[in-house]
Amino acid sequence: MQVDWSPLRAALRAADRPVRFWWRDDDAIAPTLALDRLEGLARDAQLPVHIAVIPAHATPELADISTASEFLIPVVHGWAHADTSAPEAKKSEFQRDRPEALEETAQGLARMRALFGTTLVPMFVPPWNRISDALTAQLAAQGYRGLSTFGARDAETTHGLRVINTHVDPIFWRGNRSLADTEWLIDTAVAHIRSGTSEPLGLLTHHLVHTPDVWAFSARFIAEMQDGGAVPHDIGAALKN
Numbered sequence: 001m002q003v004d005w006s007p008l009r010a011a012l013r014a015a016d017r018p019v020r021f022w023w024r025d026d027d028a029i030a031p032t033l034a035l036d037r038l039e040g041l042a043r044d045a046q047l048p049v050h051i052a053v054i055p056a057h058a059t060p061e062l063a064d065i066s067t068a069s070e071f072l073i074p075v076v077h078g079w080a081h082a083d084t085s086a087p088e089a090k091k092s093e094f095q096r097d098r099p100e101a102l103e104e105t106a107q108g109l110a111r112m113r114a115l116f117g118t119t120l121v122p123m124f125v126p127p128w129n130r131i132s133d134a135l136t137a138q139l140a141a142q143g144y145r146g147l148s149t150f151g152a153r154d155a156e157t158t159h160g161l162r163v164i165n166t167h168v169d170p171i172f173w174r175g176n177r178s179l180a181d182t183e184w185l186i187d188t189a190v191a192h193i194r195s196g197t198s199e200p201l202g203l204l205t206h207h208l209v210h211t212p213d214v215w216a217f218s219a220r221f222i223a224e225m226q227d228g229g230a231v232p233h234d235i236g237a238a239l240k241n
Contacts, residue, residue, distance in 0.1 A: 012228030012229055015193055022203070022232065022233040023042070023222070025206065026077060028052065034208050035207060048070065049073065051074055053116075056107075058111070075124075076108050076144070078108060078126055078127040079104035093126060094131045095130040101135055102135065105139060146164055146235065148202070153199055164235060167202050
C-alpha cells in the first residue's frame with residue numbers, strides 16, 4: 001500500500017491552531033477479535049475510540065469490556081440497525097416517518113444507560129448516518145446531548161444537540177469494501193483542515209469488516225494526525241458544555 005502523506009503533513013503544519021481530532025467506530029454488539037484489535041489500536045495510539053453500539057443487540061459482555069477500558073467510549077447507534085427506508089430510498093433506520101421511531105430512540109438510550117452506566121456518552125449516531133429533522137428535534141428531550149453523522153456539519157448545534165460529525169471513512173462501500181482511494185481520503189482530511197472550521201476532524205471506522213489495508217491505513221492516519229500536532233477532542237466534555 002503506497003500512500004502519499006505529504007499533503008496531510010503540510011496541512012497540519014500550516015494550520016493556525018492545533019487541529020482537534022476524534023474517532024468513531026460503528027456497529028459494535030459483542031466482544032470479538034476485531035474489537036480486541038480496535039481496542040489495542042486505540043491503546044497504542046492513546047486515543048479513545050467512540051464505539052457506536054447497537055442497543056437492541058448489545059451484550060452485557062460488551063459492556064463489561066467497554067467499562068473496563070478507558071479507550072472504548074460507548075455512544076448510541078440507533079436501535080436495531082434495521083433498514084426502514086421507503087422503497088428506492090437510501091438505507092436508513094430513522095429517516096422515514098414512523099410512529100414507533102420516537103419510542104425506539106428512547107429505548108436505545110435507556111438500554112445503553114442500563115448496560116454502560118456513567119461511561120455512556122449520550123450521543124445519538126443514526127445508522128447509515130441519516131435521520132429526519134423532525135425526529136432530531138425530539139432527542140434532547142429524551143436525554144441525548146449530541147448527534148453524529150457523516151460529512152461537514154451545517155451548524156454546531158441543532159435542536160439542543162451538539163453536532164460532532166465524522167469526515168474520513170477509509171472503506172470503499174460502493175465497491176469491494178476494501179480500502180478506498182487513499183488520495184481521496186487524504187484530500188478530504190486536508191480540505192477539512194484548510195477550511196478553518198471549528199468542527200473536530202472525525203475518523204469513522206467499522207472494525208467488524210476491516211481488511212488488512214483498512215486496519216493499516218487507519219493506524220497510520222491516526223499516527224500522522226498525532227505526529228502533526230492534532231489533539232484529541234473530548235466528546236464527553238464537549239457535550240456537558
